[in-house]
Amino acid sequence: MIRAVIVEDEPKNAIVLTQLLTDHCPEVVVQGVEGDCLKAYTLINEIRPELIFLDIEIQRGTGFDLLDQLQPIGFEVIFITAFHHYAIQAFKYNSIDYLLKPIDEDELVQAVERAQNRIRNRVVNENLLAFLKTLASPSPLSPARPAKVGFPTLEGYVFLFPHQIIRCEASGAYTFIYCTGNEKLVISKSLKEIESLLDQNVFCRVHHSQLINLSFVKKYHRGKGGYLELEDGTYVEVSARKKNDFLERCKLISSKD
Secondary structure, three states, X not given: OEEEEEEOOOHHHHHHHHHHHHHHOOOEEEEEEEOEHHHHHHHHHHHOOOEEEEEOEEEOEEHHHHHHHOOOOOOEEEEEEOXXXXXXXXXXXOOOOEEEOOOOHHHHHHHHHHHHXXXXXXXXXXXXXXXXXXXXXXXXXXXXXXXXXXXXXXXXXXXXXXXXXXXXEEEOOEEEXXXXXXXXXXXXXXXXXXXXXXXXXXXXXXXXXXXXXXXXXXXXXOOOOOEEEEOOOOEEEOOHHHXXXXXXXXXXXXXXX
């Protein structure tokens, strides 16, 4: 059982989230709901939850204000927001779990599974602690892109330098990341979300299911769309729709193509 608190100032949203947890995450037991920053502080200190679902915009403050009062953090946090622009890039770059409203049940389950693993293994969410430190900076919602990028897995997070990544392959709601050293990782985010974390000058979408690191392209073979041979010996199809974009990126356009 995971003791949880929902901090949400819209009663209907809190009811919906509670029902989703009951239906899809039975291991989570909601022991309190509050939408006021000051009252939530008191509730959390009384219940001592292991997991908090935290809306950013709440009464008499923000979710960030609440966390600042609750330092040191001894619980997991899954942020909730209705604003796509509000801190989303910061969450992505710092590998912080967040859910956009309306909440998708699959994303909820995945976020809870990651939190549950950290709780079970008693692993402090260092990503969250590092993220909170940025709140003291002049522009906390626009952090610099880190040297390493954190990718969520069912066990937690894995941190990679972009130059380690050869290619990324879509697999439904998950993504396979193929790295140097013959390492294959299963990431619990879609390929589109993974693409948003990586440098568009280095990584190129050559197919609806394939994102490749241009540094690892060995050969391009012509055809309707063509296909690529990568440095690790794998072959990747280039879709007809993505062909011109790929060739332009690689400056390979010629009258023969």
